[in-house]
Amino acid sequence: MTSRYQSPSVASDGQALPSLRRRQNRLREAAIHRLLVACALVSIFTTVGIVVMLVVQAAGFFKEVSILEFFTGTRWTPLFDPQHFGVLPLLGGTFLTAAIAILVALPIGLASAIYLSEYAKDRVRRVLKPLLEILAGVPTVVYGYFALTFVTPLLQNIFPNMIVFNALSAGLVMGMMIIPMVSSLSEDAMVAVPRSLRNAAYGLGATRFEVATRVVMPAAVSGIVAACILALSRAVGETMIVAIAAGSTPKLTLNPLESIQTMTAYIVQISLGETPHGTVEYYTIFAVGLLLFIMTLLMNLIGQWFVRRYRQRY
């Protein structure tokens, strides 16, 4: 048990403690240290647990279905005869909704980040930021309800032949959900840009808008890229909005007005039913879950790499 600071065991009156008490103290310190290490290990075991559980259960799936069929098949019908296990329709649905979400969240989130970091007075910022935090704290099941009962009927006025469950309204609402994330991550990156860069540009006669878009934004670009990637990862892993509003028909399509199914919504669909433990149908959710985990993990790692890059630079 190494500790950075050695503590001399001296009682308050300056006399050395009796050795028994000193030993008790040392034992207590060691026990506490061990307890704290155990706490920290919980997070390691969580990761190990996730990986082992997903790999072992997905192995049960890949015993029956070849990896090639899983990644190249264009039909996903594990619950009907004839069964097909091509994950592409689920992947397609996931990326369709996530892409719509990013198209909404990126411009709006970026613009609000510029406003909050370059324009807003302190008092305005102190009101707006908690509001964005509340928006980020709204449960996703509430967003799902909002998509299905408010946004979909609204969109049906514009696209009369759109079906009730569709990728567009789920994607739009998902975009609104991740606005706060894009905004706060990009704002962090912009705030980190040194004052001197801005002042130099002002000294050359640039307007506030020119400073924001031609000096601050380029300087913060790796933070903005990070915000994008992390928000995309969040959108890919988002579950309830798509489970409620996007439908449950796995389909390989680029038409946002159609009903689709995402990977997460598929896992929910199977979890709701009473699919018997040990069947191929049951193992599908772990194969899909493993793919989802790997995708989001890669995006998070890349995103964190970009965050570290701008932190190092300034």
Place this chain on the structure above:
Amino acid sequence: MRNGLTFYRHLKKRKLKGNILSLIFLGSTMVGTLVLIVLIVDVLRDGVGWLDWQFLTSFPSRKPEEAGLLSALFGTLWVMTLTALFSFPIGIGTAIYLEEYAPDNRLKRFIQTNINNLAGVPSIVYGLLGLSLFVQALAMGRSVLAGALTLTLMSLPVIIIAAQEAIRSVPEAHRLGAFALGASRWQVVRNIVLPSALPGILTGTILAMSRAIGEAAPMIAISALVYLTFIPSNPLDRFTVLPIQIFNWVSRPQEDFQHLAAAGIIVLLVVLLSMNAAAIFLRNRYQKRTEE
């Protein structure tokens, strides 16, 4: 002279462009607030008529006019109490270890990266972990305990990161002063670091709990879609929670159930907003104290 004029004309144009775009930036910032207002008004309009005492004290039912969320309300209370009991000590313990004990080596960096990654794992994956680890491998069944343990693993990264920030904000001089007086490491943590970091830790924990309360996806994987007409009486009972009940009502085609869902959402949002208000209150008090 002519050059000067074009410069000023150009400058005017640049300033105009800046002003127009600054309005667009302001507008974009307002989009979030606007969405929040529309969402709340929509939910209130749909659900407030269905929100009454009977709704809060009845079990779910096939007849919408008799249905309520009593079992979900108590289920949420059960799961959150247990989750708080598990995640609070483990989360703070990990944060203390990383900030006060762990030497700055590769192991510490590994644990830290690992926690950051766990915070980004989709909640449904935690649901799958809970399903195969707690429900099946450890034979807890689809119980309150399995649900609470799953939510514990899910909220730990958030709690740890928040607690670390709070601990890091305690000035180093306070620690050194205590060490100079002969305090042991644990005495410094318990008597110096924790008391001044506690409000920050609490704020982070409350926010993590309020996120966990609203999580439907992992809870569906654990509990499936149950129709429960009893209140769980021990940690091994089956359970349902508010977001599952809301999801259940949303996914029914009948209009009346949509209204029930909206009423359920109002209850959920009231719970969350009061937790958020508590967190903001704590944070403001804390900030004032450190400014003095």
